[in-house]
Amino acid sequence: MAPQFTLYSHRGPGPNPLKTALVLEKLGLTFEVVALDFGDDPEKGVKGEKFLKVNPNGRVPALVDHNNSDFCIWESGATMVYLAEKYDKTGSIYGKDVEEKAIVMQWLTHQLSGLGPVQGNVNFAYHYWEGAYGEKASKSVFTRFEGETHRLYQILDDQLARQAQRGSQWIALDRPTLADFAFYPWVNIAGFGKIDLSPYKNVNKWLDALKNDKQVQAADSKLPKS
Secondary structure: OOOOEEEEEEOOOOOHHHHHHHHHHHOOOOEEEEEEEOOOOOOOEOOOHHHHOOOOOOOOOEEEEOOOOOEEEEOHHHHHHHHHHHHOOOOOOOOOOHHHHHHHHHHHHHHHHHHHHHHHHHHHHHHOHHHHHOOOOOHHHHHHHHHHHHHHHHHHHHHHHHHHHOOOOOOOOOOOOHHHHHHHHHHOOHHHHOOOOOOOHHHHHHHHHHHOOHHHHHHHHOOOOO
């Protein structure tokens, strides 16, 4: 049977396609992965002519729903919400009422606008700055972005502590939701940007729980690593 979805990812490191894969896996939806290269190769590059017809922003993930007339959606948060709205009939991973959805959405958008971009700047400073600009990133760059990244990890750690007092080990609700699936791929690669997570005991406990989740492992195994 043909897969229900096509998920566009890329070869090499990058956390955002995993967000979408996690939701697909959690909802029991089948998907094939198309792995693109960084660059503008017309046929197989993320900035190439072929893929720009799928996502004019030239980034992954992008998702094609073959159950829905090949409807295409891009941006990680948008793909996650689309899948939850259309296929999570019980509201388990998004929310069962307006209030639950609002709580999940506030943490989802906090990741999309906060931890992701800021930690991404740390990664860029360590690994790509010199290649892009011909000089090493200045100390002030690291002071700014590493400091903000740690501030955001403290917010996450504090939230998980509050949740533990309520009897939950998850970020937003009493069960895993889109918020957890958005944060996980970024927290899991904190070491890529030399971010020390040892001060955040609640984050580490949460991270270990997701790492040991069979569906999380299955989603991760389907994405190319190089």
